[in-house]
Amino acid sequence: MSSPVSAAWEALRAAPQHTLAELFEDEGRVDALSARIEWEAEGGSAGVLFDWSKTHLSEDLLSGFEALAEACDFAGKREALLSGAKINVTEGRAAEHTAQRGVGAEPSVEEALALHARIKMLVEAIHEGALGEVKHLIHIGIGGSALGPALAVDALARDLALVDVHVVSNIDGVALEQAFEACDPATTIIAVASKTFTTIETMTNATSALNWLRDNGVSDPTGRVVALTASPDKAVEWGVDETRILPFSESVGGRYSIWSSIGFPVALAVGWEEFEAMLAGAQAIDLHFRDKNGRDNLPLRAAFADQYYAQIRGCQTRAVFAYDERLGLFPDYLQQLEMESNGKRVTSEGEPVSGPTAAITWGGVGTDAQHAVFQLLHQGTHLVPVDFIASIAPGDALDPAHHAILLTNCFAQGAALMAGGNMASDGKDPARAFPGDRPSATILCDDLDSATLGALIAFHEHRTFANAVLLGINPFDQFGVELGKKMAKDIEAGGGDFDASTKALLEKAGLS
Numbered sequence: 001m002s003s004p005v006s007a008a009w010e011a012l013r014a015a016p017q018h019t020l021a022e023l024f025e026d027e028g029r030v031d032a033l034s035a036r037i038e039w040e041a042e043g044g045s046a047g048v049l050f051d052w053s054k055t056h057l058s059e060d061l062l063s064g065f066e067a068l069a070e071a072c073d074f075a076g077k078r079e080a081l082l083s084g085a086k087i088n089v090t091e092g093r094a095a096e097h098t099a100q101r102g103v104g105a106e107p108s109v110e111e112a113l114a115l116h117a118r119i120k121m122l123v124e125a126i127h128e129g130a131l132g133e134v135k136h137l138i139h140i141g142i143g144g145s146a147l148g149p150a151l152a153v154d155a156l157a158r159d160l161a162l163v164d165v166h167v168v169s170n171i172d173g174v175a176l177e178q179a180f181e182a183c184d185p186a187t188t189i190i191a192v193a194s195k196t197f198t199t200i201e202t203m204t205n206a207t208s209a210l211n212w213l214r215d216n217g218v219s220d221p222t223g224r225v226v227a228l229t230a231s232p233d234k235a236v237e238w239g240v241d242e243t244r245i246l247p248f249s250e251s252v253g254g255r256y257s258i259w260s261s262i263g264f265p266v267a268l269a270v271g272w273e274e275f276e277a278m279l280a281g282a283q284a285i286d287l288h289f290r291d292k293n294g295r296d297n298l299p300l301r302a303a304f305a306d307q308y309y310a311q312i313r314g315c316q317t318r319a320v321f322a323y324d325e326r327l328g329l330f331p332d333y334l335q336q337l338e339m340e341s342n343g344k345r346v347t348s349e350g351e352p353v354s355g356p357t358a359a360i361t362w363g364g365v366g367t368d369a370q371h372a373v374f375q376l377l378h379q380g381t382h383l384v385p386v387d388f389i390a391s392i393a394p395g396d397a398l399d400p401a402h403h404a405i406l407l408t409n410c411f412a413q414g415a416a417l418m419a420g421g422n423m424a425s426d427g428k429d430p431a432r433a434f435p436g437d438r439p440s441a442t443i444l445c446d447d448l449d450s451a452t453l454g455a456l457i458a459f460h461e462h463r464t465f466a467n468a469v470l471l472g473i474n475p476f477d478q479f480g481v482e483l484g485k486k487m488a489k490d491i492e493a494g495g496g497d498f499d500a501s502t503k504a505l506l507e508k509a510g511l512s
Helices: 003-014 029-033 059-071 074-083 106-127 144-160 173-182 200-215 232-238 254-259 261-270 272-291 298-312 330-342 374-379 401-419 450-471 479-492 500-508
Strands: 034-041 044-051 136-140 164-168 188-193 225-229 245-247 317-322 360-365 386-391 440-445
Touching: 003 059, 003 298, 029 034, 034 272, 034 450, 044 298, 044 450, 059 074, 059 298, 059 450, 074 272, 074 450, 106 245, 106 261, 106 272, 136 144, 136 173, 136 200, 136 261, 144 164, 144 188, 144 254, 144 261, 144 272, 144 330, 144 450, 164 173, 164 261, 173 200, 188 200, 188 261, 225 232, 225 261, 232 245, 245 261, 254 261, 254 330, 261 272, 272 298, 272 450, 298 450, 317 330, 330 360, 330 450, 374 401, 386 401, 401 440, 440 450
Parallel strands: 136 164, 136 188, 188 225, 225 245, 317 360, 317 386, 386 440
Antiparallel strands: 034 044, 044 440
16 A cells, blocks of 8 residues: 555544534534535436435545545546546456446447447337337346346336336246246247356356247247347357347446446336436436546545445445335345445455455345344444435325335434434333434435436446545456356366365265
């Protein structure tokens, strides 16, 4: 770690610590720690409010983290990211997901626009009947090739679905059979999403899906397949016609790929205009991230809070609770985005890191989570920073009391975590005591539409990158997933030297 970076961390650790109650003695705190990002919408503007006032960020800490960001050359690394430089140093690649949204190197933006035009053409052709009647899509992928589409379809397609989409990622055949049971093979197409078109789970599921079509009277199963890949040649070898191959750039990483052709099932489900709106919401965050500096850069400010709790307060986890049923998969999406990106133990230079890297991301949906895990948050011995996400506009047409109760609970939980207290009549029962001074941030959306979902995802992408810069690590490789895959292939090939426990398990399962 360089001397300026070390000095910045030393200053942060030496900064005075305050309770939330003490920090709220400042009447201007809410205004100082809250900010909106907005974009143009029909009838005016729309946006998201980010409130960190219930975190322990103080003026001293904010200034200290700004000094740390400068010492880490945040501005330079941001420029490298957005200009298409090979910022993924271990793999010698750029990370150009923002180019998919129109922010990046001009040639990459132009390529993304051309590939998007190809996606749009195929989506509209399918909607117009070019592949016959299409009522169902089984989308097969894993990791980023599945989590992004699953999240977006679940969030956006409940009322808008033009095609019924089923996302299958697990190699467990139960998952694929469940999709089969929900679909009519005569009106089903298959999307195979794989960057390399060699991922064993995806290709095994894809082969089984073709067999299902064939066994149920579809004479040309591969004629019902759309390939989403950065390796179009391999898709052609597998049997997919070039007209149904939607490529994306090798510089778009898997967990950042929903903006590319991996977003095909989203566009098919809700229409191209809604997919474009999702891109536009993400672009609004990109422009903010590009143009704002220090604490005014909200993804960077979020990373300041993340690093404070991980490095200085020793928090090992971060919880995310969406008070909106449509965001039920958002914590799962963030798990991969944050933990696969920043779950590292060496710096970008290959040296051991000097402290904890990614927190363990977990969460759930309010109000269900209140009756499950909030006991630990309020009275447990772990300090867990919490993010609450909610929408001012409801996603239902029922009695407004539903949404009012939902939002009331969301805001009350943050207030209770901070305030604490004792619920005993005499105020003295330790079992009914709440220590308080527990941090939370609130992300409050005007509405949960396509643009807002795009903004939420892009915000967390940039937050993840900002954390990586402050940690001095490369967030764009994921070698940690490879060792287990290699050992699984060794087992399949009848080789490998394993420990006694693994050998016994393989024998008992009939695999050796």
